[in-house]
Amino acid sequence: MHSEILAGAVGATLVAIVLLSFLRVIFSPLRAIPGPTAARFNNLWYLWRVWRGHFELDNIKLHERHGEIVRYGPNRYSISCPTALKTIYGHGTKFAKSDWYKTWSNPHPSQWAIFSDQNIKRHSENRRQYQSAYSMSSLVNYEGYVDECADLFSHRLEEIAKAGLYANMGHWFQCYAFDVIGLITYSKRLGFLDAGDDISGVIAALEDHLKYATLVGIYSCLHPYVFAVRNWLAGSSGTGRAYVMKFTQERIAEHQRDETKAVLVDDSKEQGPAVEFLTKFFSKNAQDPKAFTMYHLIMGCVSNMVAGSDTTAISLSAMLYFLLKNPQTFEALRQEIDAKKREGMLSQRVTFKESQRMPYLQAVMKEALRMHPATGLPLERVVPPGGVMICGRFFPEGSIVGTNSWVAHRDVSIFGADANEFKPERWLIDDKQQMVLMERNWMPFGLGSRTCLGRHISFLEMSKLIPMLVRDFDFELDWKLQTQAWETKNYWFVKPGDFRIKISVRSF
Ligand code: HEM
Structure with missing residues (x-):
């Protein structure tokens, strides 16, 4: 009897869900917007496509087929x-990040993270603290x-x-980027380059976190439950983000025990050499513990680890990959x-200043970031109260809108008919209007307002390493990569798979 009642209740709920989604489709003011039929009813189509790991390409194809x-x-x-970019992302707009970002922080509402915070006011106050x-x-x-890390990297390649x-250069760039971010954040090299390996499973933990946050974010209402269960199953070390958090707390405790670190610095002024984030953050906390709390300190470090290592490693891989796939560009840069x-x-040791005086290098970096931006999903935002006109269409409050950088960067109306080709020269033309566009x-x-906080740091890392590599080493792509494009997986970050290269020390 009980089981019959239960089956009836489940059946009725399912019928209600299906009916509701039909009614929502029929009465939606945006029903005329094209797209896959399955995507009209629920988010399972998106989940499935993201799960396959190539949504950046799916997204480009969707626009080729259905328009703007x-x-x-x-x-x-x-x-x-x-024209939509300014409307959605421009400074001062009121488009909050969508619920998809919820899975990037602890489910508790007070536990914000700078990257995922949906509260516009709180985010802007916190961002000012870090800037x-x-x-x-x-x-x-x-x-x-x-x-220090570039020297060690070069030594490993030798x-x-x-x-x-x-x-596998993807792996080595990851080791480099992790060690740099560890040094910059904690003034301690984490040891990835020394070991050539994933120390304490941090890379694996972050990868696990990326997959979790990307997929569960599509049904973010499940986050509080799945997060709790996953952490419980992972035992004392926790999993994914919790693991990275614990790892960070250990580094902070180490730093606190080290008496030589008790120097206060004023981070609003240009410092002498070598002052890492942790000392800067402790100093901010000592100066005004209410404005810059210990929570700010911990989250600042965690966000460096989560946002700052894979992204830079992917971008470095993209630079080398496109240079080697287009040997004439490698030669031009070497010249x-x-x-x-x-x-x-x-x-x-190439200095940042010297790198800025190399126009072709700058164009190569820009073009590689255009061809292969590290993030590969739409940067989702929520339409604020009152609704908004985008590309001549009215979107009511609460609609989720976003642009994927992969889509924007392959737009032939902006980058020309050769938008799919790696051509650093496009950034060296003498046409001011086209450059601005x-x-x-x-x-x-x-x-x-949500632009990357670490972009200058990533340019510092890339601008010093790429010229050193091109000056000192010769590279040969593995036979498979010579004939085919590399394989990638997109779980928010579009990571290359096996990026195998033969290296030799350049003979002069
Ligand atoms: C080439 C390397 C990098 C790329 C391509 C990149 C890309 C991005 C993108 C696309 C966003 C905005 C995402 C959104 O709107 O949803 C972002 C935000 C952010 N990135 Fe990066 N990033 C890089 C390196 C770094 C580094 C090295 C750090 C730290 C040291 C960092 C820290 C952050 C932080 C804290 C945010 C959140 C900013 C906010 O919401 O106010 N990133 N990054």
Whole structure:
């Protein structure tokens, strides 16, 4: 009897869900927006496509087929229309991040994270607290840390070259980026480059967190439950994000025990060499513990780890990959570097300043970030009260809209008929209007008030490493990569799979 009642209740609930989704489709003011039929009824189509790991390509195809505005869920709309970028992401707009971002922080509402915070006011207050540590003028503090890791990276490549082995450069760039971010954040190298391995499983834990946050974020109402169960199942070390949090807390405790670290610095001023985030954050906390709490300190470190390592490693991989797939660009960059060396304008440890005087290098980095932006899903935002016009269509309050940088970067109306080709030269033309147009639609670091805080740091890391690699080493792609495109998986970050390369030390 009981089981019959239960079966009846489940059946009635399912019928109600199906009926409701039909009614929502019929009465939606946005029902005319095209897209896959399955995506009209629920978010399962989006979940399935993201799960397959190539949504950046799916998203491009959707726009090729359906035009500027495409549906990819019952209330999710992907926009490929240059005028929309300012409306959605421009400074001062009131488009909060969507619920998809919820899974990037602890489910408790007070436990914000700078990247995922949906509260616009709180986010802008917190962002102001962090900004100076990431500013252009702070870079001088971090350059020595990057040099230390670049030296070790070069040493590792020499060893691999001598052994005549192939290297998975995606892995080595990850080791480099993790060690740099560890040094910049904690003034302690985490040891990835030393071991050539994933220390304490941090890389694996972050990968696990990425997959979880990306997929569960599509049904974020499940986050509080799945998060709790996953952590319980993972035991004392926790899993994914919890693991990274614990790892960070251990580094903080180490730092507190170290008496030589008790120096206060004023991070609003340009410092002398080498002051890491943790000392800056402790100083901010000591100066005003109510405005910059210990929670700010911990979250600042965690967000560096989560947001700052994979992204930089992917971008470095993309730079080397596109240079090697287009040998004439590799040669052009090498010529620029060699010329600087001959002129005595290139140190053994390439400085950030020197790298900025190399226009072709700058164009290569920009173009690789255009061809392969590290994030590969629409940057979802919620339409604020009152609704908004986007690309000539009215979107009511609560609609989720967003642009995927992969879609924006392949827009032929902006980047031309050769938008799918790697051509650094497009950034070196003498056409101011076209340059402004491309700059406005170049968004590997996001846009507006939520633009990447760490973008200058990532440029510091890339600008020093790429010229050193091209100057000192020769590379040969593995036979498979010579004939085919590399394989990638998109769980928010579009990570390359096996990026196998043969390395030799360049003979002069
Ligand atoms: C090439 C490397 C990088 C790329 C491509 C990249 C990309 C991005 C993107 C696309 C966003 C905005 C996402 C959105 O709107 O949803 C973002 C935000 C962020 N990134 Fe990066 N990132 C990189 C490196 C870094 C580094 C090195 C750090 C830290 C040291 C960092 C810290 C952050 C933080 C804290 C945010 C959140 C900002 C906010 O919401 O106010 N990123 N990044």
